[in-house]
Amino acid sequence: MAELTYREALNAAMCQEMDRDDSVFLMGEEVAEYDGAYKVSRGMLERYGDRRVVDSPISELGFTGLCVGAAMAGLRPICEFMTFNFSILALDQVINSAAKMLYMTNGQVPVPIVFRGPTGAALQLSAQHSQACETYYVHSPGVKLVTPATPADAKGLLAAAIRDDDPVAVMEGELLYNVRGEVPDGEHVIPLGVADRKRAGNDVSIVTHGKMVHVALQAAATLAREEIEADVLDLRSIRPLDVDAILESVARTNRVVYLEEGWPFAGVGAQIVALIQDEAFDELDAPVVRVTQADVPMPYAKNLEQLAKPSVKAVVDACKRVLYL
Amino acid sequence: MAQGTGTATTRMVDGFTRDELHALLFDMILYRRFEEKAEEAYAIGKIGGFCHLHIGQEALAAGSIKPLREDDLVITAYREHTQAIAKGISPGAVMAELYGRADGCSGGRGGSMHLFDTTVGFWGGHGIVGGQIPLGAGLAWAIKYRGGDQICVCFMGDAAVNQGAFLEALNMSAIWHLPVIYVVENNGYGMGTAFSRVSATEMEARSGACGIPAHTVNGQDVVATHRFFAELAERVRAGAGPQFVNAVTYRFRGHSMSDPVSGTYRSKEEVDSAVEAQDPIKILRDRLMDTGLLTQEELETLDAEARAAIEGAAEFADASPLPDPSTLYDHVYAEINEHGRLFLDGRGSQGGSHG
Structure with a gap:
């Protein structure tokens, strides 16, 4: 290493x-x-x-x-x-x-x-x-x-x-x-289609990908201070999609937040929500909530940009929402 | 034009033997009969979708592709039935593709606009105007990368030169000195829009900004076209770099099957006059008859052979099965590992359940 x-x-x-x-x-x-x-x-x-x-x-x-x-x-x-x-x-x-x-x-x-x-x-x-x-x-x-x-x-x-x-x-x-x-040193190849649990928890699943993994981990750390343990599942590969890993996490926590950097309309999260309601509807204790960029073009001004991006607070709030807290 | 001399077996026209000239005439008649058969099949619903005929432009298919080596690469747009045959795909495999059958050269997945057989160097069959031009540059890039001595010939219609892809691909071909010939089949109209209405400069000027030499050839004269491409192909093979050819031709039919031959954008008189004076088959036929290199009987024999070949192609297409429904998901991906799901349509066993 x-x-x-x-x-x-x-x-x-x-x-x-x-x-x-x-x-x-x-x-x-x-x-x-x-x-x-x-x-x-x-x-x-x-x-x-x-x-x-x-x-x-x-x-x-x-x-x-x-x-x-x-x-x-x-x-x-x-x-x-x-x-x-x-x-x-x-x-x-x-x-x-x-x-x-x-x-x-x-x-x-x-x-x-x-x-x-x-x-x-x-x-x-x-x-x-x-x-x-x-x-x-x-x-x-x-x-x-x-x-x-x-x-x-x-x-x-x-x-x-x-x-x-x-x-x-x-x-x-x-x-x-x-x-x-x-x-890892030397040859290192990760097969496509294998998600990675970046943090283990049983209270709520934060499913995400790309740089939002880091936002999810910060949100999970915040939630941990309130004794809420989040499962952070990094898809790593969107297509092929590790459906088994998603369903396994949903079955364990029964509550899901999808976090992505992009817009909501026809976003990756829309597909994940459709998949979960298709294949794990009975596992859910709450509707899946998506956290995305605001549905606007990205503004330049620092304060507006921060407002438009998915934030740690938005993820924490979404997790509490699916936990009915 | 050089006149033939000597006996019937040795006399030449522009350096071509009688047999070579008969072969070119046969090829053009074969293409004409193929397209007429496709027209007929379309009318009775055996062929669907868009279908663009090459009638009137047969000299270009024969004259530009026949001089190439089998391992040279051809890539083109969507008026390509005859080009595919010229490069070596059997008329039966092309017709079966038009019919949407399993034995079509693209397995019935491509149709009229997407004919492929890379084993004979035919790389499609592309449906977005100009989309094949950067791809052709890429095929040429691969030749150069590997140090090969093939060339790539990339065809396009006249309208394609107004796409950004054209300028971008020509510029890259020039800076990297790629072994590629860009050929505009300039039939004067992009669908129903005359080239002169959408270009402020002549066709020959369009490659100059990239430093690529431009050539013009009479695409209705198969002898001139063949001789020109034979020479140009060897120059490019020898390292002359990319070339641009304005091949002047005329389309005798509408843009596609739904388009009338003449009408709002070109007059009946214009079309009639071109059919009378610019038919590449008539031009070669008359020249051969005038020089004593073709008899009426020989012509009738060539035509009968072409008709028989096309009837055979149509029978082959008719007899070919429809693609197996169980293959719907085949060839979306070349590599499917045991992880993850690639198909998300919820159809389960039809492709969604692996992994």
Whole structure:
């Protein structure tokens, strides 16, 4: 084990996979000479050369399509978005090309590609740079999505994403890049579709993903001071979804809060609520409550931004609500 | 035009032997008969959805694809039945795909707009205008990454050059010197909108901003088109970098099956005049007859062979079963592990219950 930042863990995963497979290459804006807009690819140009670490023009639709085409031909591109906000420009190639290619070719053309970069809000970046993009991706059959919350998960999930034969989006967080944590040395691969209980408790389940895991843990710590023990389930992988882990937690606590960074309408939480009422209705002692971003574009002013983001207090309040406290 | 000389077996037109010319004529007739059969099948409901015919543009399919190697890659838009056949997919597998049958080249999952057979280098069949252009750049990128000597030919309609994807892909192809030829099948209309109404510059000017050489070829002349692409393909293979070809052609039918041949956006006179003077099959036929390289009897034999091949294709499609309903969830994902659930439609055993 070594203590690494989340950023270093992502770098380690890319190097681990590029060392073992020449078909893996990294393309994106500022990934090579600049070492990555968030320095995630630091040193990789020097290590692998400009054949495999490639600065793209600012052409999200174009370079995403190029990477999808390269994946169709059997290469394994890591397509970096400076932020997933910019990938909205490229969604045609994600949804119409990458997600559907295997199906409409009747299995002839897999698309083993990784889309990665930060999603969601950082600090005062305002409306166009602060949205959680999970729904755009998981809405389409054919795409997989993982959302690592810790350095260890970042290394293991990114490695698994690169090895996977399908398009996998790896959604990171700008505010996570400096988070430090223990990361296994050597080869570390976490299978897609396995949730991780980040905290054990039997009173209420806080189910969440991505950087909201940290908000959930803070809320759980607050609740613990009132002798309420929350189960914090980090999905880690939204598609495939670890349904068994969700149902197990629901069966134990009978009370669920879903916490996510994005908007509520057709959000990830909406799917989780539908799933729980479909498959665990009788286990519930209270309706599931969702905590999300306010249903508004992200405002710039510090006070409004804080108001719009899901807060620790909102999670604590939601937990008390499902506990009828 | 160079006139033929010598005996019937050795005389040449523009460097082509009589047999080669007969083969090109046969290919174009085959494509014409295929599209006519598709038109007929559509009218009686055997083919559904959108269906875009290539009638009038057959010289481009034969002239640009036949000179390629089998391991060269072709990617294109959705008016692609004849291109698929030209690259080596059997007419039966294409027709079965149009019929939505299991033996279609995409297993009945793609239909008219999504024909694929990568074993012969045909990479689709893409339905979003311009969407295939960055994909074509990516196929070429993969060739270069692996140090291969294939080339990629990426077709598009004239309307596609107004998509951002076009400019982005051409720019990247130029900076990375990719082995790709971008071919505009310029039939003058994007659906019902004349190119001149949506472009302030001529087609040949559209690649210049990226530093990619532009060429124009008469896409109704299969001999000229074939000779041009044979030469250009070898130049690109030898490292000439990306090229842009404005292939001038004309569509004799409507944009799709629901679109009249003429009407609000182009006159009957314009279409009639093109059908009279610009039919690629007539152009080659007349040239061969004028130079004594084709008899009426030979023409009738070629046509009979083409008709028989297409009848066979239609019979193959008719006989092919519908896709097995149990395959509905196949090929959504290439890799399904024992963890987690990928399908969330609540249909359980039909795909939702693994893991």
